Amino acid sequence: MSVMAIKETRTDRIFNACNYVILGLFLIAVLYPLLYILSASFSDPQAVLSGRVWLWPVDVNLNGYRAIFEYQSIVRGFLNSLFYAGVGTLVNVTLTLLAAYPLSRRDLFGRNSFMLLFVFTMLFSGGMIPTYLVVHNLGLLNTRWALILPTAMAVWNMIITRTYYQVTIPHELLEAARIDGCDDFRFFTRIVLPLSKPIIAVNALFYAVGHWNQFFNALIYLTDESLFPLQLVLREILVQNSIDPAQLTDAAELLRRQEIRELLKYALIVVASVPPLLAYPFVQKHFVKGVMIGSLKG
Amino acid sequence: MDTLLRRQSTEQGAQGSTPRPPRMGRWAVARRQIKNGWQLYLMLALPVIYILVFQYWPMWGVQIAFRNYNVVDGITGSPWVGFQNFERFIDSYLFWPIIRNTILLQGYELLATFPLPIILALALNYVRLRWFKRSVQMITYAPHFISTVVIVGMLFVLLDPRTGMVNNLFGIFGIEPVDFMGNPDYFRHIYVWSGAWQGLGFSAIIYLAALTSIDPALHEAAIVDGASKLKRMWHIDLPGIAPIAVILLILNIGSILSIGFEKVLLMQNSLNLQTSEVIDTYVYKVGLQSAVPQFSYAAAIGLFRSVVGLVLLVVANQLARRFAKSSLW
Numbered sequence: 123m124s125v126m127a128i129k130e131t132r133t134d135r136i137f138n139a140c141n142y143v144i145l146g147l148f149l150i151a152v153l154y155p156l157l158y159i160l161s162a163s164f165s166d167p168q169a170v171l172s173g174r175v176w177l178w179p180v181d182v183n184l185n186g187y188r189a190i191f192e193y194q195s196i197v198r199g200f201l202n203s204l205f206y207a208g209v210g211t212l213v214n215v216t217l218t219l220l221a222a223y224p225l226s227r228r229d230l231f232g233r234n235s236f237m238l239l240f241v242f243t244m245l246f247s248g249g250m251i252p253t254y255l256v257v258h259n260l261g262l263l264n265t266r267w268a269l270i271l272p273t274a275m276a277v278w279n280m281i282i283t284r285t286y287y288q289v290t291i292p293h294e295l296l297e298a299a300r301i302d303g304c305d306d307f308r309f310f311t312r313i314v315l316p317l318s319k320p321i322i323a324v325n326a327l328f329y330a331v332g333h334w335n336q337f338f339n340a341l342i343y344l345t346d347e348s349l350f351p352l353q354l355v356l357r358e359i360l361v362q363n364s365i366d367p368a369q370l371t372d373a374a375e376l377l378r379r380q381e382i383r384e385l386l387k388y389a390l391i392v393v394a395s396v397p398p399l400l401a402y403p404f405v406q407k408h409f410v411k412g413v414m415i416g417s418l419k420g
Numbered sequence: 421m422d423t424l425l426r427r428q429s430t431e432q433g434a435q436g437s438t439p440r441p442p443r444m445g446r447w448a449v450a451r452r453q454i455k456n457g458w459q460l461y462l463m464l465a466l467p468v469i470y471i472l473v474f475q476y477w478p479m480w481g482v483q484i485a486f487r488n489y490n491v492v493d494g495i496t497g498s499p500w501v502g503f504q505n506f507e508r509f510i511d512s513y514l515f516w517p518i519i520r521n522t523i524l525l526q527g528y529e530l531l532a533t534f535p536l537p538i539i540l541a542l543a544l545n546y547v548r549l550r551w552f553k554r555s556v557q558m559i560t561y562a563p564h565f566i567s568t569v570v571i572v573g574m575l576f577v578l579l580d581p582r583t584g585m586v587n588n589l590f591g592i593f594g595i596e597p598v599d600f601m602g603n604p605d606y607f608r609h610i611y612v613w614s615g616a617w618q619g620l621g622f623s624a625i626i627y628l629a630a631l632t633s634i635d636p637a638l639h640e641a642a643i644v645d646g647a648s649k650l651k652r653m654w655h656i657d658l659p660g661i662a663p664i665a666v667i668l669l670i671l672n673i674g675s676i677l678s679i680g681f682e683k684v685l686l687m688q689n690s691l692n693l694q695t696s697e698v699i700d701t702y703v704y705k706v707g708l709q710s711a712v713p714q715f716s717y718a719a720a721i722g723l724f725r726s727v728v729g730l731v732l733l734v735v736a737n738q739l740a741r742r743f744a745k746s747s748l749w
Binding site: 131133134137138141142144145148149151152153155156158159162170171172173216217218220221223224225227229230231236239240243245246247248249250251252253254255256260271272274275277280305306307310331334335336337338342353356357359360361363384387388390391394395398399402403 | 449450453454456457459460461463464466467468470471473474475476477478479480481482484495539540543544546547552555556558559560561562563565566567568569570572573574576577578582583585588589591592617620621648649650681682685686700703704707708715718719722723725726730733
C-alpha cells in the first residue's frame with residue numbers, strides 16, 4: 123500500500139504480532155500431520171509404532187515404498203487411475219469447451235433455454251438409484267466407460283468457462299473474422315482455442331484431480347477387480363484394513379509383514395497424494411484466476 | 421453472415437445505405453440466427469446429449485419412487501403405489517435418528533467451517549512479507565487436493581488406538597489410549613474438524629479474491645482518520661466480503677442434507693453407526709449394497725432428500741435477499 127509513510131501505532135504493532143501468530147498456528151496445524159506422515163513413511167516401522175517418530179524420520183529406510191511396488195493390486199490400481207484421469211479429463215475438457223463456447227455467444231437463438239437446461243441439473247438431480255439404473259440400462263456396468271461417461275461434464279466448470287469466453291473474446295473479433303469469411307468452426311479452432319489455454323489448464327486440473335480422487339462411482343459401478351482405480355484399492359487397505367499377504371510376494375517372515383503392514387499405509391498415503399499435489403503448482407497461477415472468474419458470476 | 425451484421429447495426433439504430441425490409445418479425449430473426457448458427461448447435465449437440473442421458477433420464481426415472489420397481493417390468497411397467505415408499509420411510513424407526521444425524525452433522529460442519537476461511541483470508545490480507553503469504557497459501561491449499569479416501573485413511577492411521585500418533589502422545593502424558601474411530605461420541609468432531617483442516621485454505625481463496633476488489637481509497641481514508649488495522653478490518657474488510665459470505669452460506673444451507681456423503685461412508689463402521697448413519701449412506705445401503713436391493717424405496721428416500729434440499733435452498737435465498745440484500749437469484 124502507498125501509506126507506508128505513516129508510522130505504525132502501538133495497537134497496529136500488536137495487531138501485526140497477533141496476525142502472524144494466528145497464521146503461524148494455521149500453518150502448523152495444516153503442515154504437521156502431512157510432515158508426520160511423510161516422515162513416518164521413511165522410518166523404521168518399529169520406531170513409528172512405538173512412537174519415536176515426531177517430526178523427522180527415524181532410521182531412514184525405503185521398505186514401505188518397496189512393499190508398494192511389490193503389492194500388485196496397488197500397481198494395477200495406480201495404472202488404472204492414470205487411465206481414468208487421462209481419458210476422462212480429455213472427454214471432460216472437450217465437452218466443456220463444446221458447450222461453453224456456443225453458450226457464450228449472444229447471437230445464439232435459444233441460449234437462455236439451453237442454459238436453463240444445464241443449470242437446472244445443479245439444483246435438482248434424479249439421485250443415486252435412478253442414475254445407477256441408467257448406467258445399468260446402457261450396459262456400462264463393469265466397463266471402463268462407467269467411470270468416464272456418467273461424469274463427462276460438470277456444469278459448474280462449463281459456466282466458469284463460458285464466463286471466461288464472455289470476458290476475454292470480444293464480439294468485434296468474431297465480426298472481423300466473419301468479414302474475412304471465417305465460419306464458426308474455423309473461428310473456434312483457429313481463434314478461440316488458442317486463446318483458451320489458461321481456462322483449459324484450469325479445467326484439466328479440476329477434472330483430473332476429480333477423477334484421481336473419485337471413488338464412489340467405482341464402488342457402485344465396478345465389481346471386476348482388474349478395473350479398480352487406486353482409490354478403491356486404498357479403501358481396502360487404509361480404511362477396511364484388509365491387506366492380503368499373498369499380494370506381497372517377496373516379504374519374508376510374518377513378523378516382518380506385520381510391521382510392513384503399518385508402514386505400507388504411510389507410504390501409500392504419500393504415493394496416492396503425490397500426483398495431484400505435483401500437478402497443482404504448475405497450474406496454480408491459472409487456477410486461482412479460474413476460481414476468481416467463477417466467483418465473478420457468483 | 422452479413423445479414424447478422426446488418427441486424428446488429430439496425431439494432432444500434434445506425435441507418436444502412438442499402439434499402440432494407442422495414443422490420444423483421446421475431447421468428448424471422450430466430451430462423452436466420454438458427455440458419456447462420458447451425459455450427460454452434462452442432463457443437464452443443466454432444467454436451468446436450470450428455471446432459472439429457474445422464475441427468476434428465478435419471479430425473480425421469482425417479483418415478484420409480486412412486487412405483488414398486490421390479491427388473492422384469494422395468495421403470496414404466498412396474499405398478500404405481502403412490503406415496504407408499506415415502507410413508508414407509510417416514511414411519512420407519514430409523515427416520516428420526518437419520519434425519520437428526522444428517523442435520524446435526526451438516527449443521528455442526530457449517531458452523532465450524534464457515535468462519536475459519538474468513539479469519540484466514542482477513543489475516544493473510546494484512547501480511548506484508550510476500551514469501552510468508554505465499555507459503556501459507558500454498559501449504560493451506562494442499563490438503564484440498566488429497567482424496568477423501570486418503571484423508572480418512574490418515575485419520576485411521578493417526579488415531580489408531582495402539583499405534584497412532586495421537587495415542588502415542590496421550591501415552592506420554594499418561595492418558596489411556598482412546599479408540600476414536602470406534603466411538604460414536606467422537607464421530608462428528610472427527611468428521612467436522614478433519615473437513616475444516618482439508619477445506620480451510622481452498623475456501624479462503626474466494627474471500628481473498630473478494631478482499632482484493634475492495635476499493636483501496638476506503639482504507640486510505642480510514643488511515644488518514646486514524647483508524648487502527650483492527651478497526652479497518654472490522655469496518656471495511658468484513659462488510660466488503662459479506663455479500664460473498666452470504667452467497668456461500670446459502671449454497672451450504674441448500675446442500676445441508678447432501679454434502680460429504682463419501683467421507684461419512686468411509687468413516688462409518690458398525691461401532692459408530694448410531695451417529696454416523698445419514699440419509700445418503702442409508703440410501704446406498706438399502707438400494708445398492710444390500711443383497712435384496714430395494715430400488716424404489718431407496719429412490720424415494722433420495723427424492724425426499726433432493727426435494728427438501730431444494731426447498732431449503734429457496735428459503736435460504738429468500739431470507740438472504742430480504743435481510744442481507746444479496747442472493748443467488
